[in-house]
Amino acid sequence: MTVNVLFAATEERWSEYRAPLTEAFAEHGLDVNLSTEMPPEEVDYIVYAPNSAVQDFTPYSRCKAVLNLWAGVETIVGNTTLTQPLARMVDPSLTQGMVEWVTGHVLRHHLNIDFFLARQNGKWERHVPPVAAERPVTVLGLGELGTACAKALAGLGFPVTGWSRRAKDVPGLTTRYGAGGLEAALASAEILVLLLPDTPQTVNLIDAGALATLPEGAMIVNPGRGPLIDDDALLAALDRGHVAHATLDVFRVEPLPHEHPFWSHPRVTVTPHIASETRANTASRVIAENVRRGEAGEPFLHLVDRDQGY
Template sequence: MKVLFAAPEAQWAEWSAAIAETCPEAQLHRDGDPASFDAIIYAPGGEIEDLSPYRNARLVQSLWAGVERIVTNPTLTQPLARMVDPGLTESMTEYCTGWAMRAHLGMDRYAQDGDWRNDLIPPLARDRRVTVLGMGALGGATAQMLAGIGFDVAGYSPSGRGPEGIQIFRAGELPQALARAEILITLLPDTAETTNLLDADNLARLPKGATIINPGRGKVIDDDGLLAALDQGHIAHAVLDVFRTEPLPGDHPFWAHPGITVTPHIAAATRAETAAVLVAENLRRAMSGRPILHLVDRTRGY
């Protein structure tokens, strides 16, 4: 099969080697006659503006879990699959768990200044309420890891689906999910319904002193609403890994705000050594006419 690698050039060496090992029957190319390709491997930074010439492609396989950069392209008629990678899931759960533990234990309270603050003792994890917005592969795994540590974890999923043993708030129950969230983790997809979901009104539903961790999608949080909630002391801290504009401009107020920690979109990355297994499987499925794994529902946007 002939496959177009429509991803940043910097990823070519790693991915060409990984695909050669996991799917040797695939011939990977960076360019060529659009009509000659059987499938496309896609990642932002290697965009194809017009997908209509690739009329014979049976699959567009995204290397990212999020597909908002391509799913709205009106020339996309080929089946689109999102990335579900064990390595990506591991890194996301570790990021969320690390920052949740930092917030829970109040690690930043103990300045090394000679002041003996032994009155600042955190509760046990079982007494700390965490809500995870989004119960997809990443959100579900994060909720399970935090519950395994002992946190009182609940999830929010409009469909009501979620891992066994986790309390799930469904569509219409977002206020209840937020009201209990001493630590709120957002792993929702980027859709019309989730844009500015955490606006001033919904941020006000969080308990006073809550911490927000957002490694999901930048558009979920209203920037001005978050800054106001922090300035008012309602939100204690926000850890942000994703933003409306990336890289985050150097003069953006998030950089200088004492209540915000900026991380540069490093919470989770697709690793070729683990993700190539899924890519190879989907390429074979597409060529043999079998169902594609993790097919995107374009009406929902993910």
């Protein structure tokens, strides 16, 4: 039987995903009618990007699941018309890309590479960094991405503390959880990596109080979500030197406005939301597997917990 799959995303995404999705559905033995347009009452699955024109899911009465193209679901999870199962994207290439970006910037800060880049002036200024075992790192968020990054950093010899809202046991890490564990996790973080979702509970989690808890000279790496950080509090902490540097890939408003002080601050590195990008080839296989599962009556992968918001 033919399965009707609506691709609800931008035209750019359609040109990127059409061939990989078609190939992935065929590899999974699925007979799929994949299109950007079809009557709502005939749609079996929606491959979805939250910036698409589809915002009212009520007409999609036959739809078995909405399969998000992105890892983040904060802009869709609160949509009251979305009553179908919602699956977030867990793409192995996205995870690998995040691990590489986080590891690269943690090592950049650890080795003080910026110091040497700024001093190509003919002066022989020796600055020997500590070894990884002497540089505590804290990762806030132990989901798929946070756990992968924390394990990679621990594998390089960093003592890694991982924090999550609920108790988790990850071999090789010191794990803390809940409000009581957050202060301890921050207090040891010479480098702080933020990989939490954007939920009402995490907005401004890194405020003036949290920043003051960090060790003097701590460095922050945020590839998670922009609203995790109170921008004004971070700028104040940077200005007084309590935070030595912040490398930021995500922001409250994207693209980051030209006039935002992050652009010109000497202790801020801005990257344009490139830490984790869904790759069409591998993401298409994840989507095809979920459609196969839906047709076989098996549980969907990576379902979003509506109460938790991710």
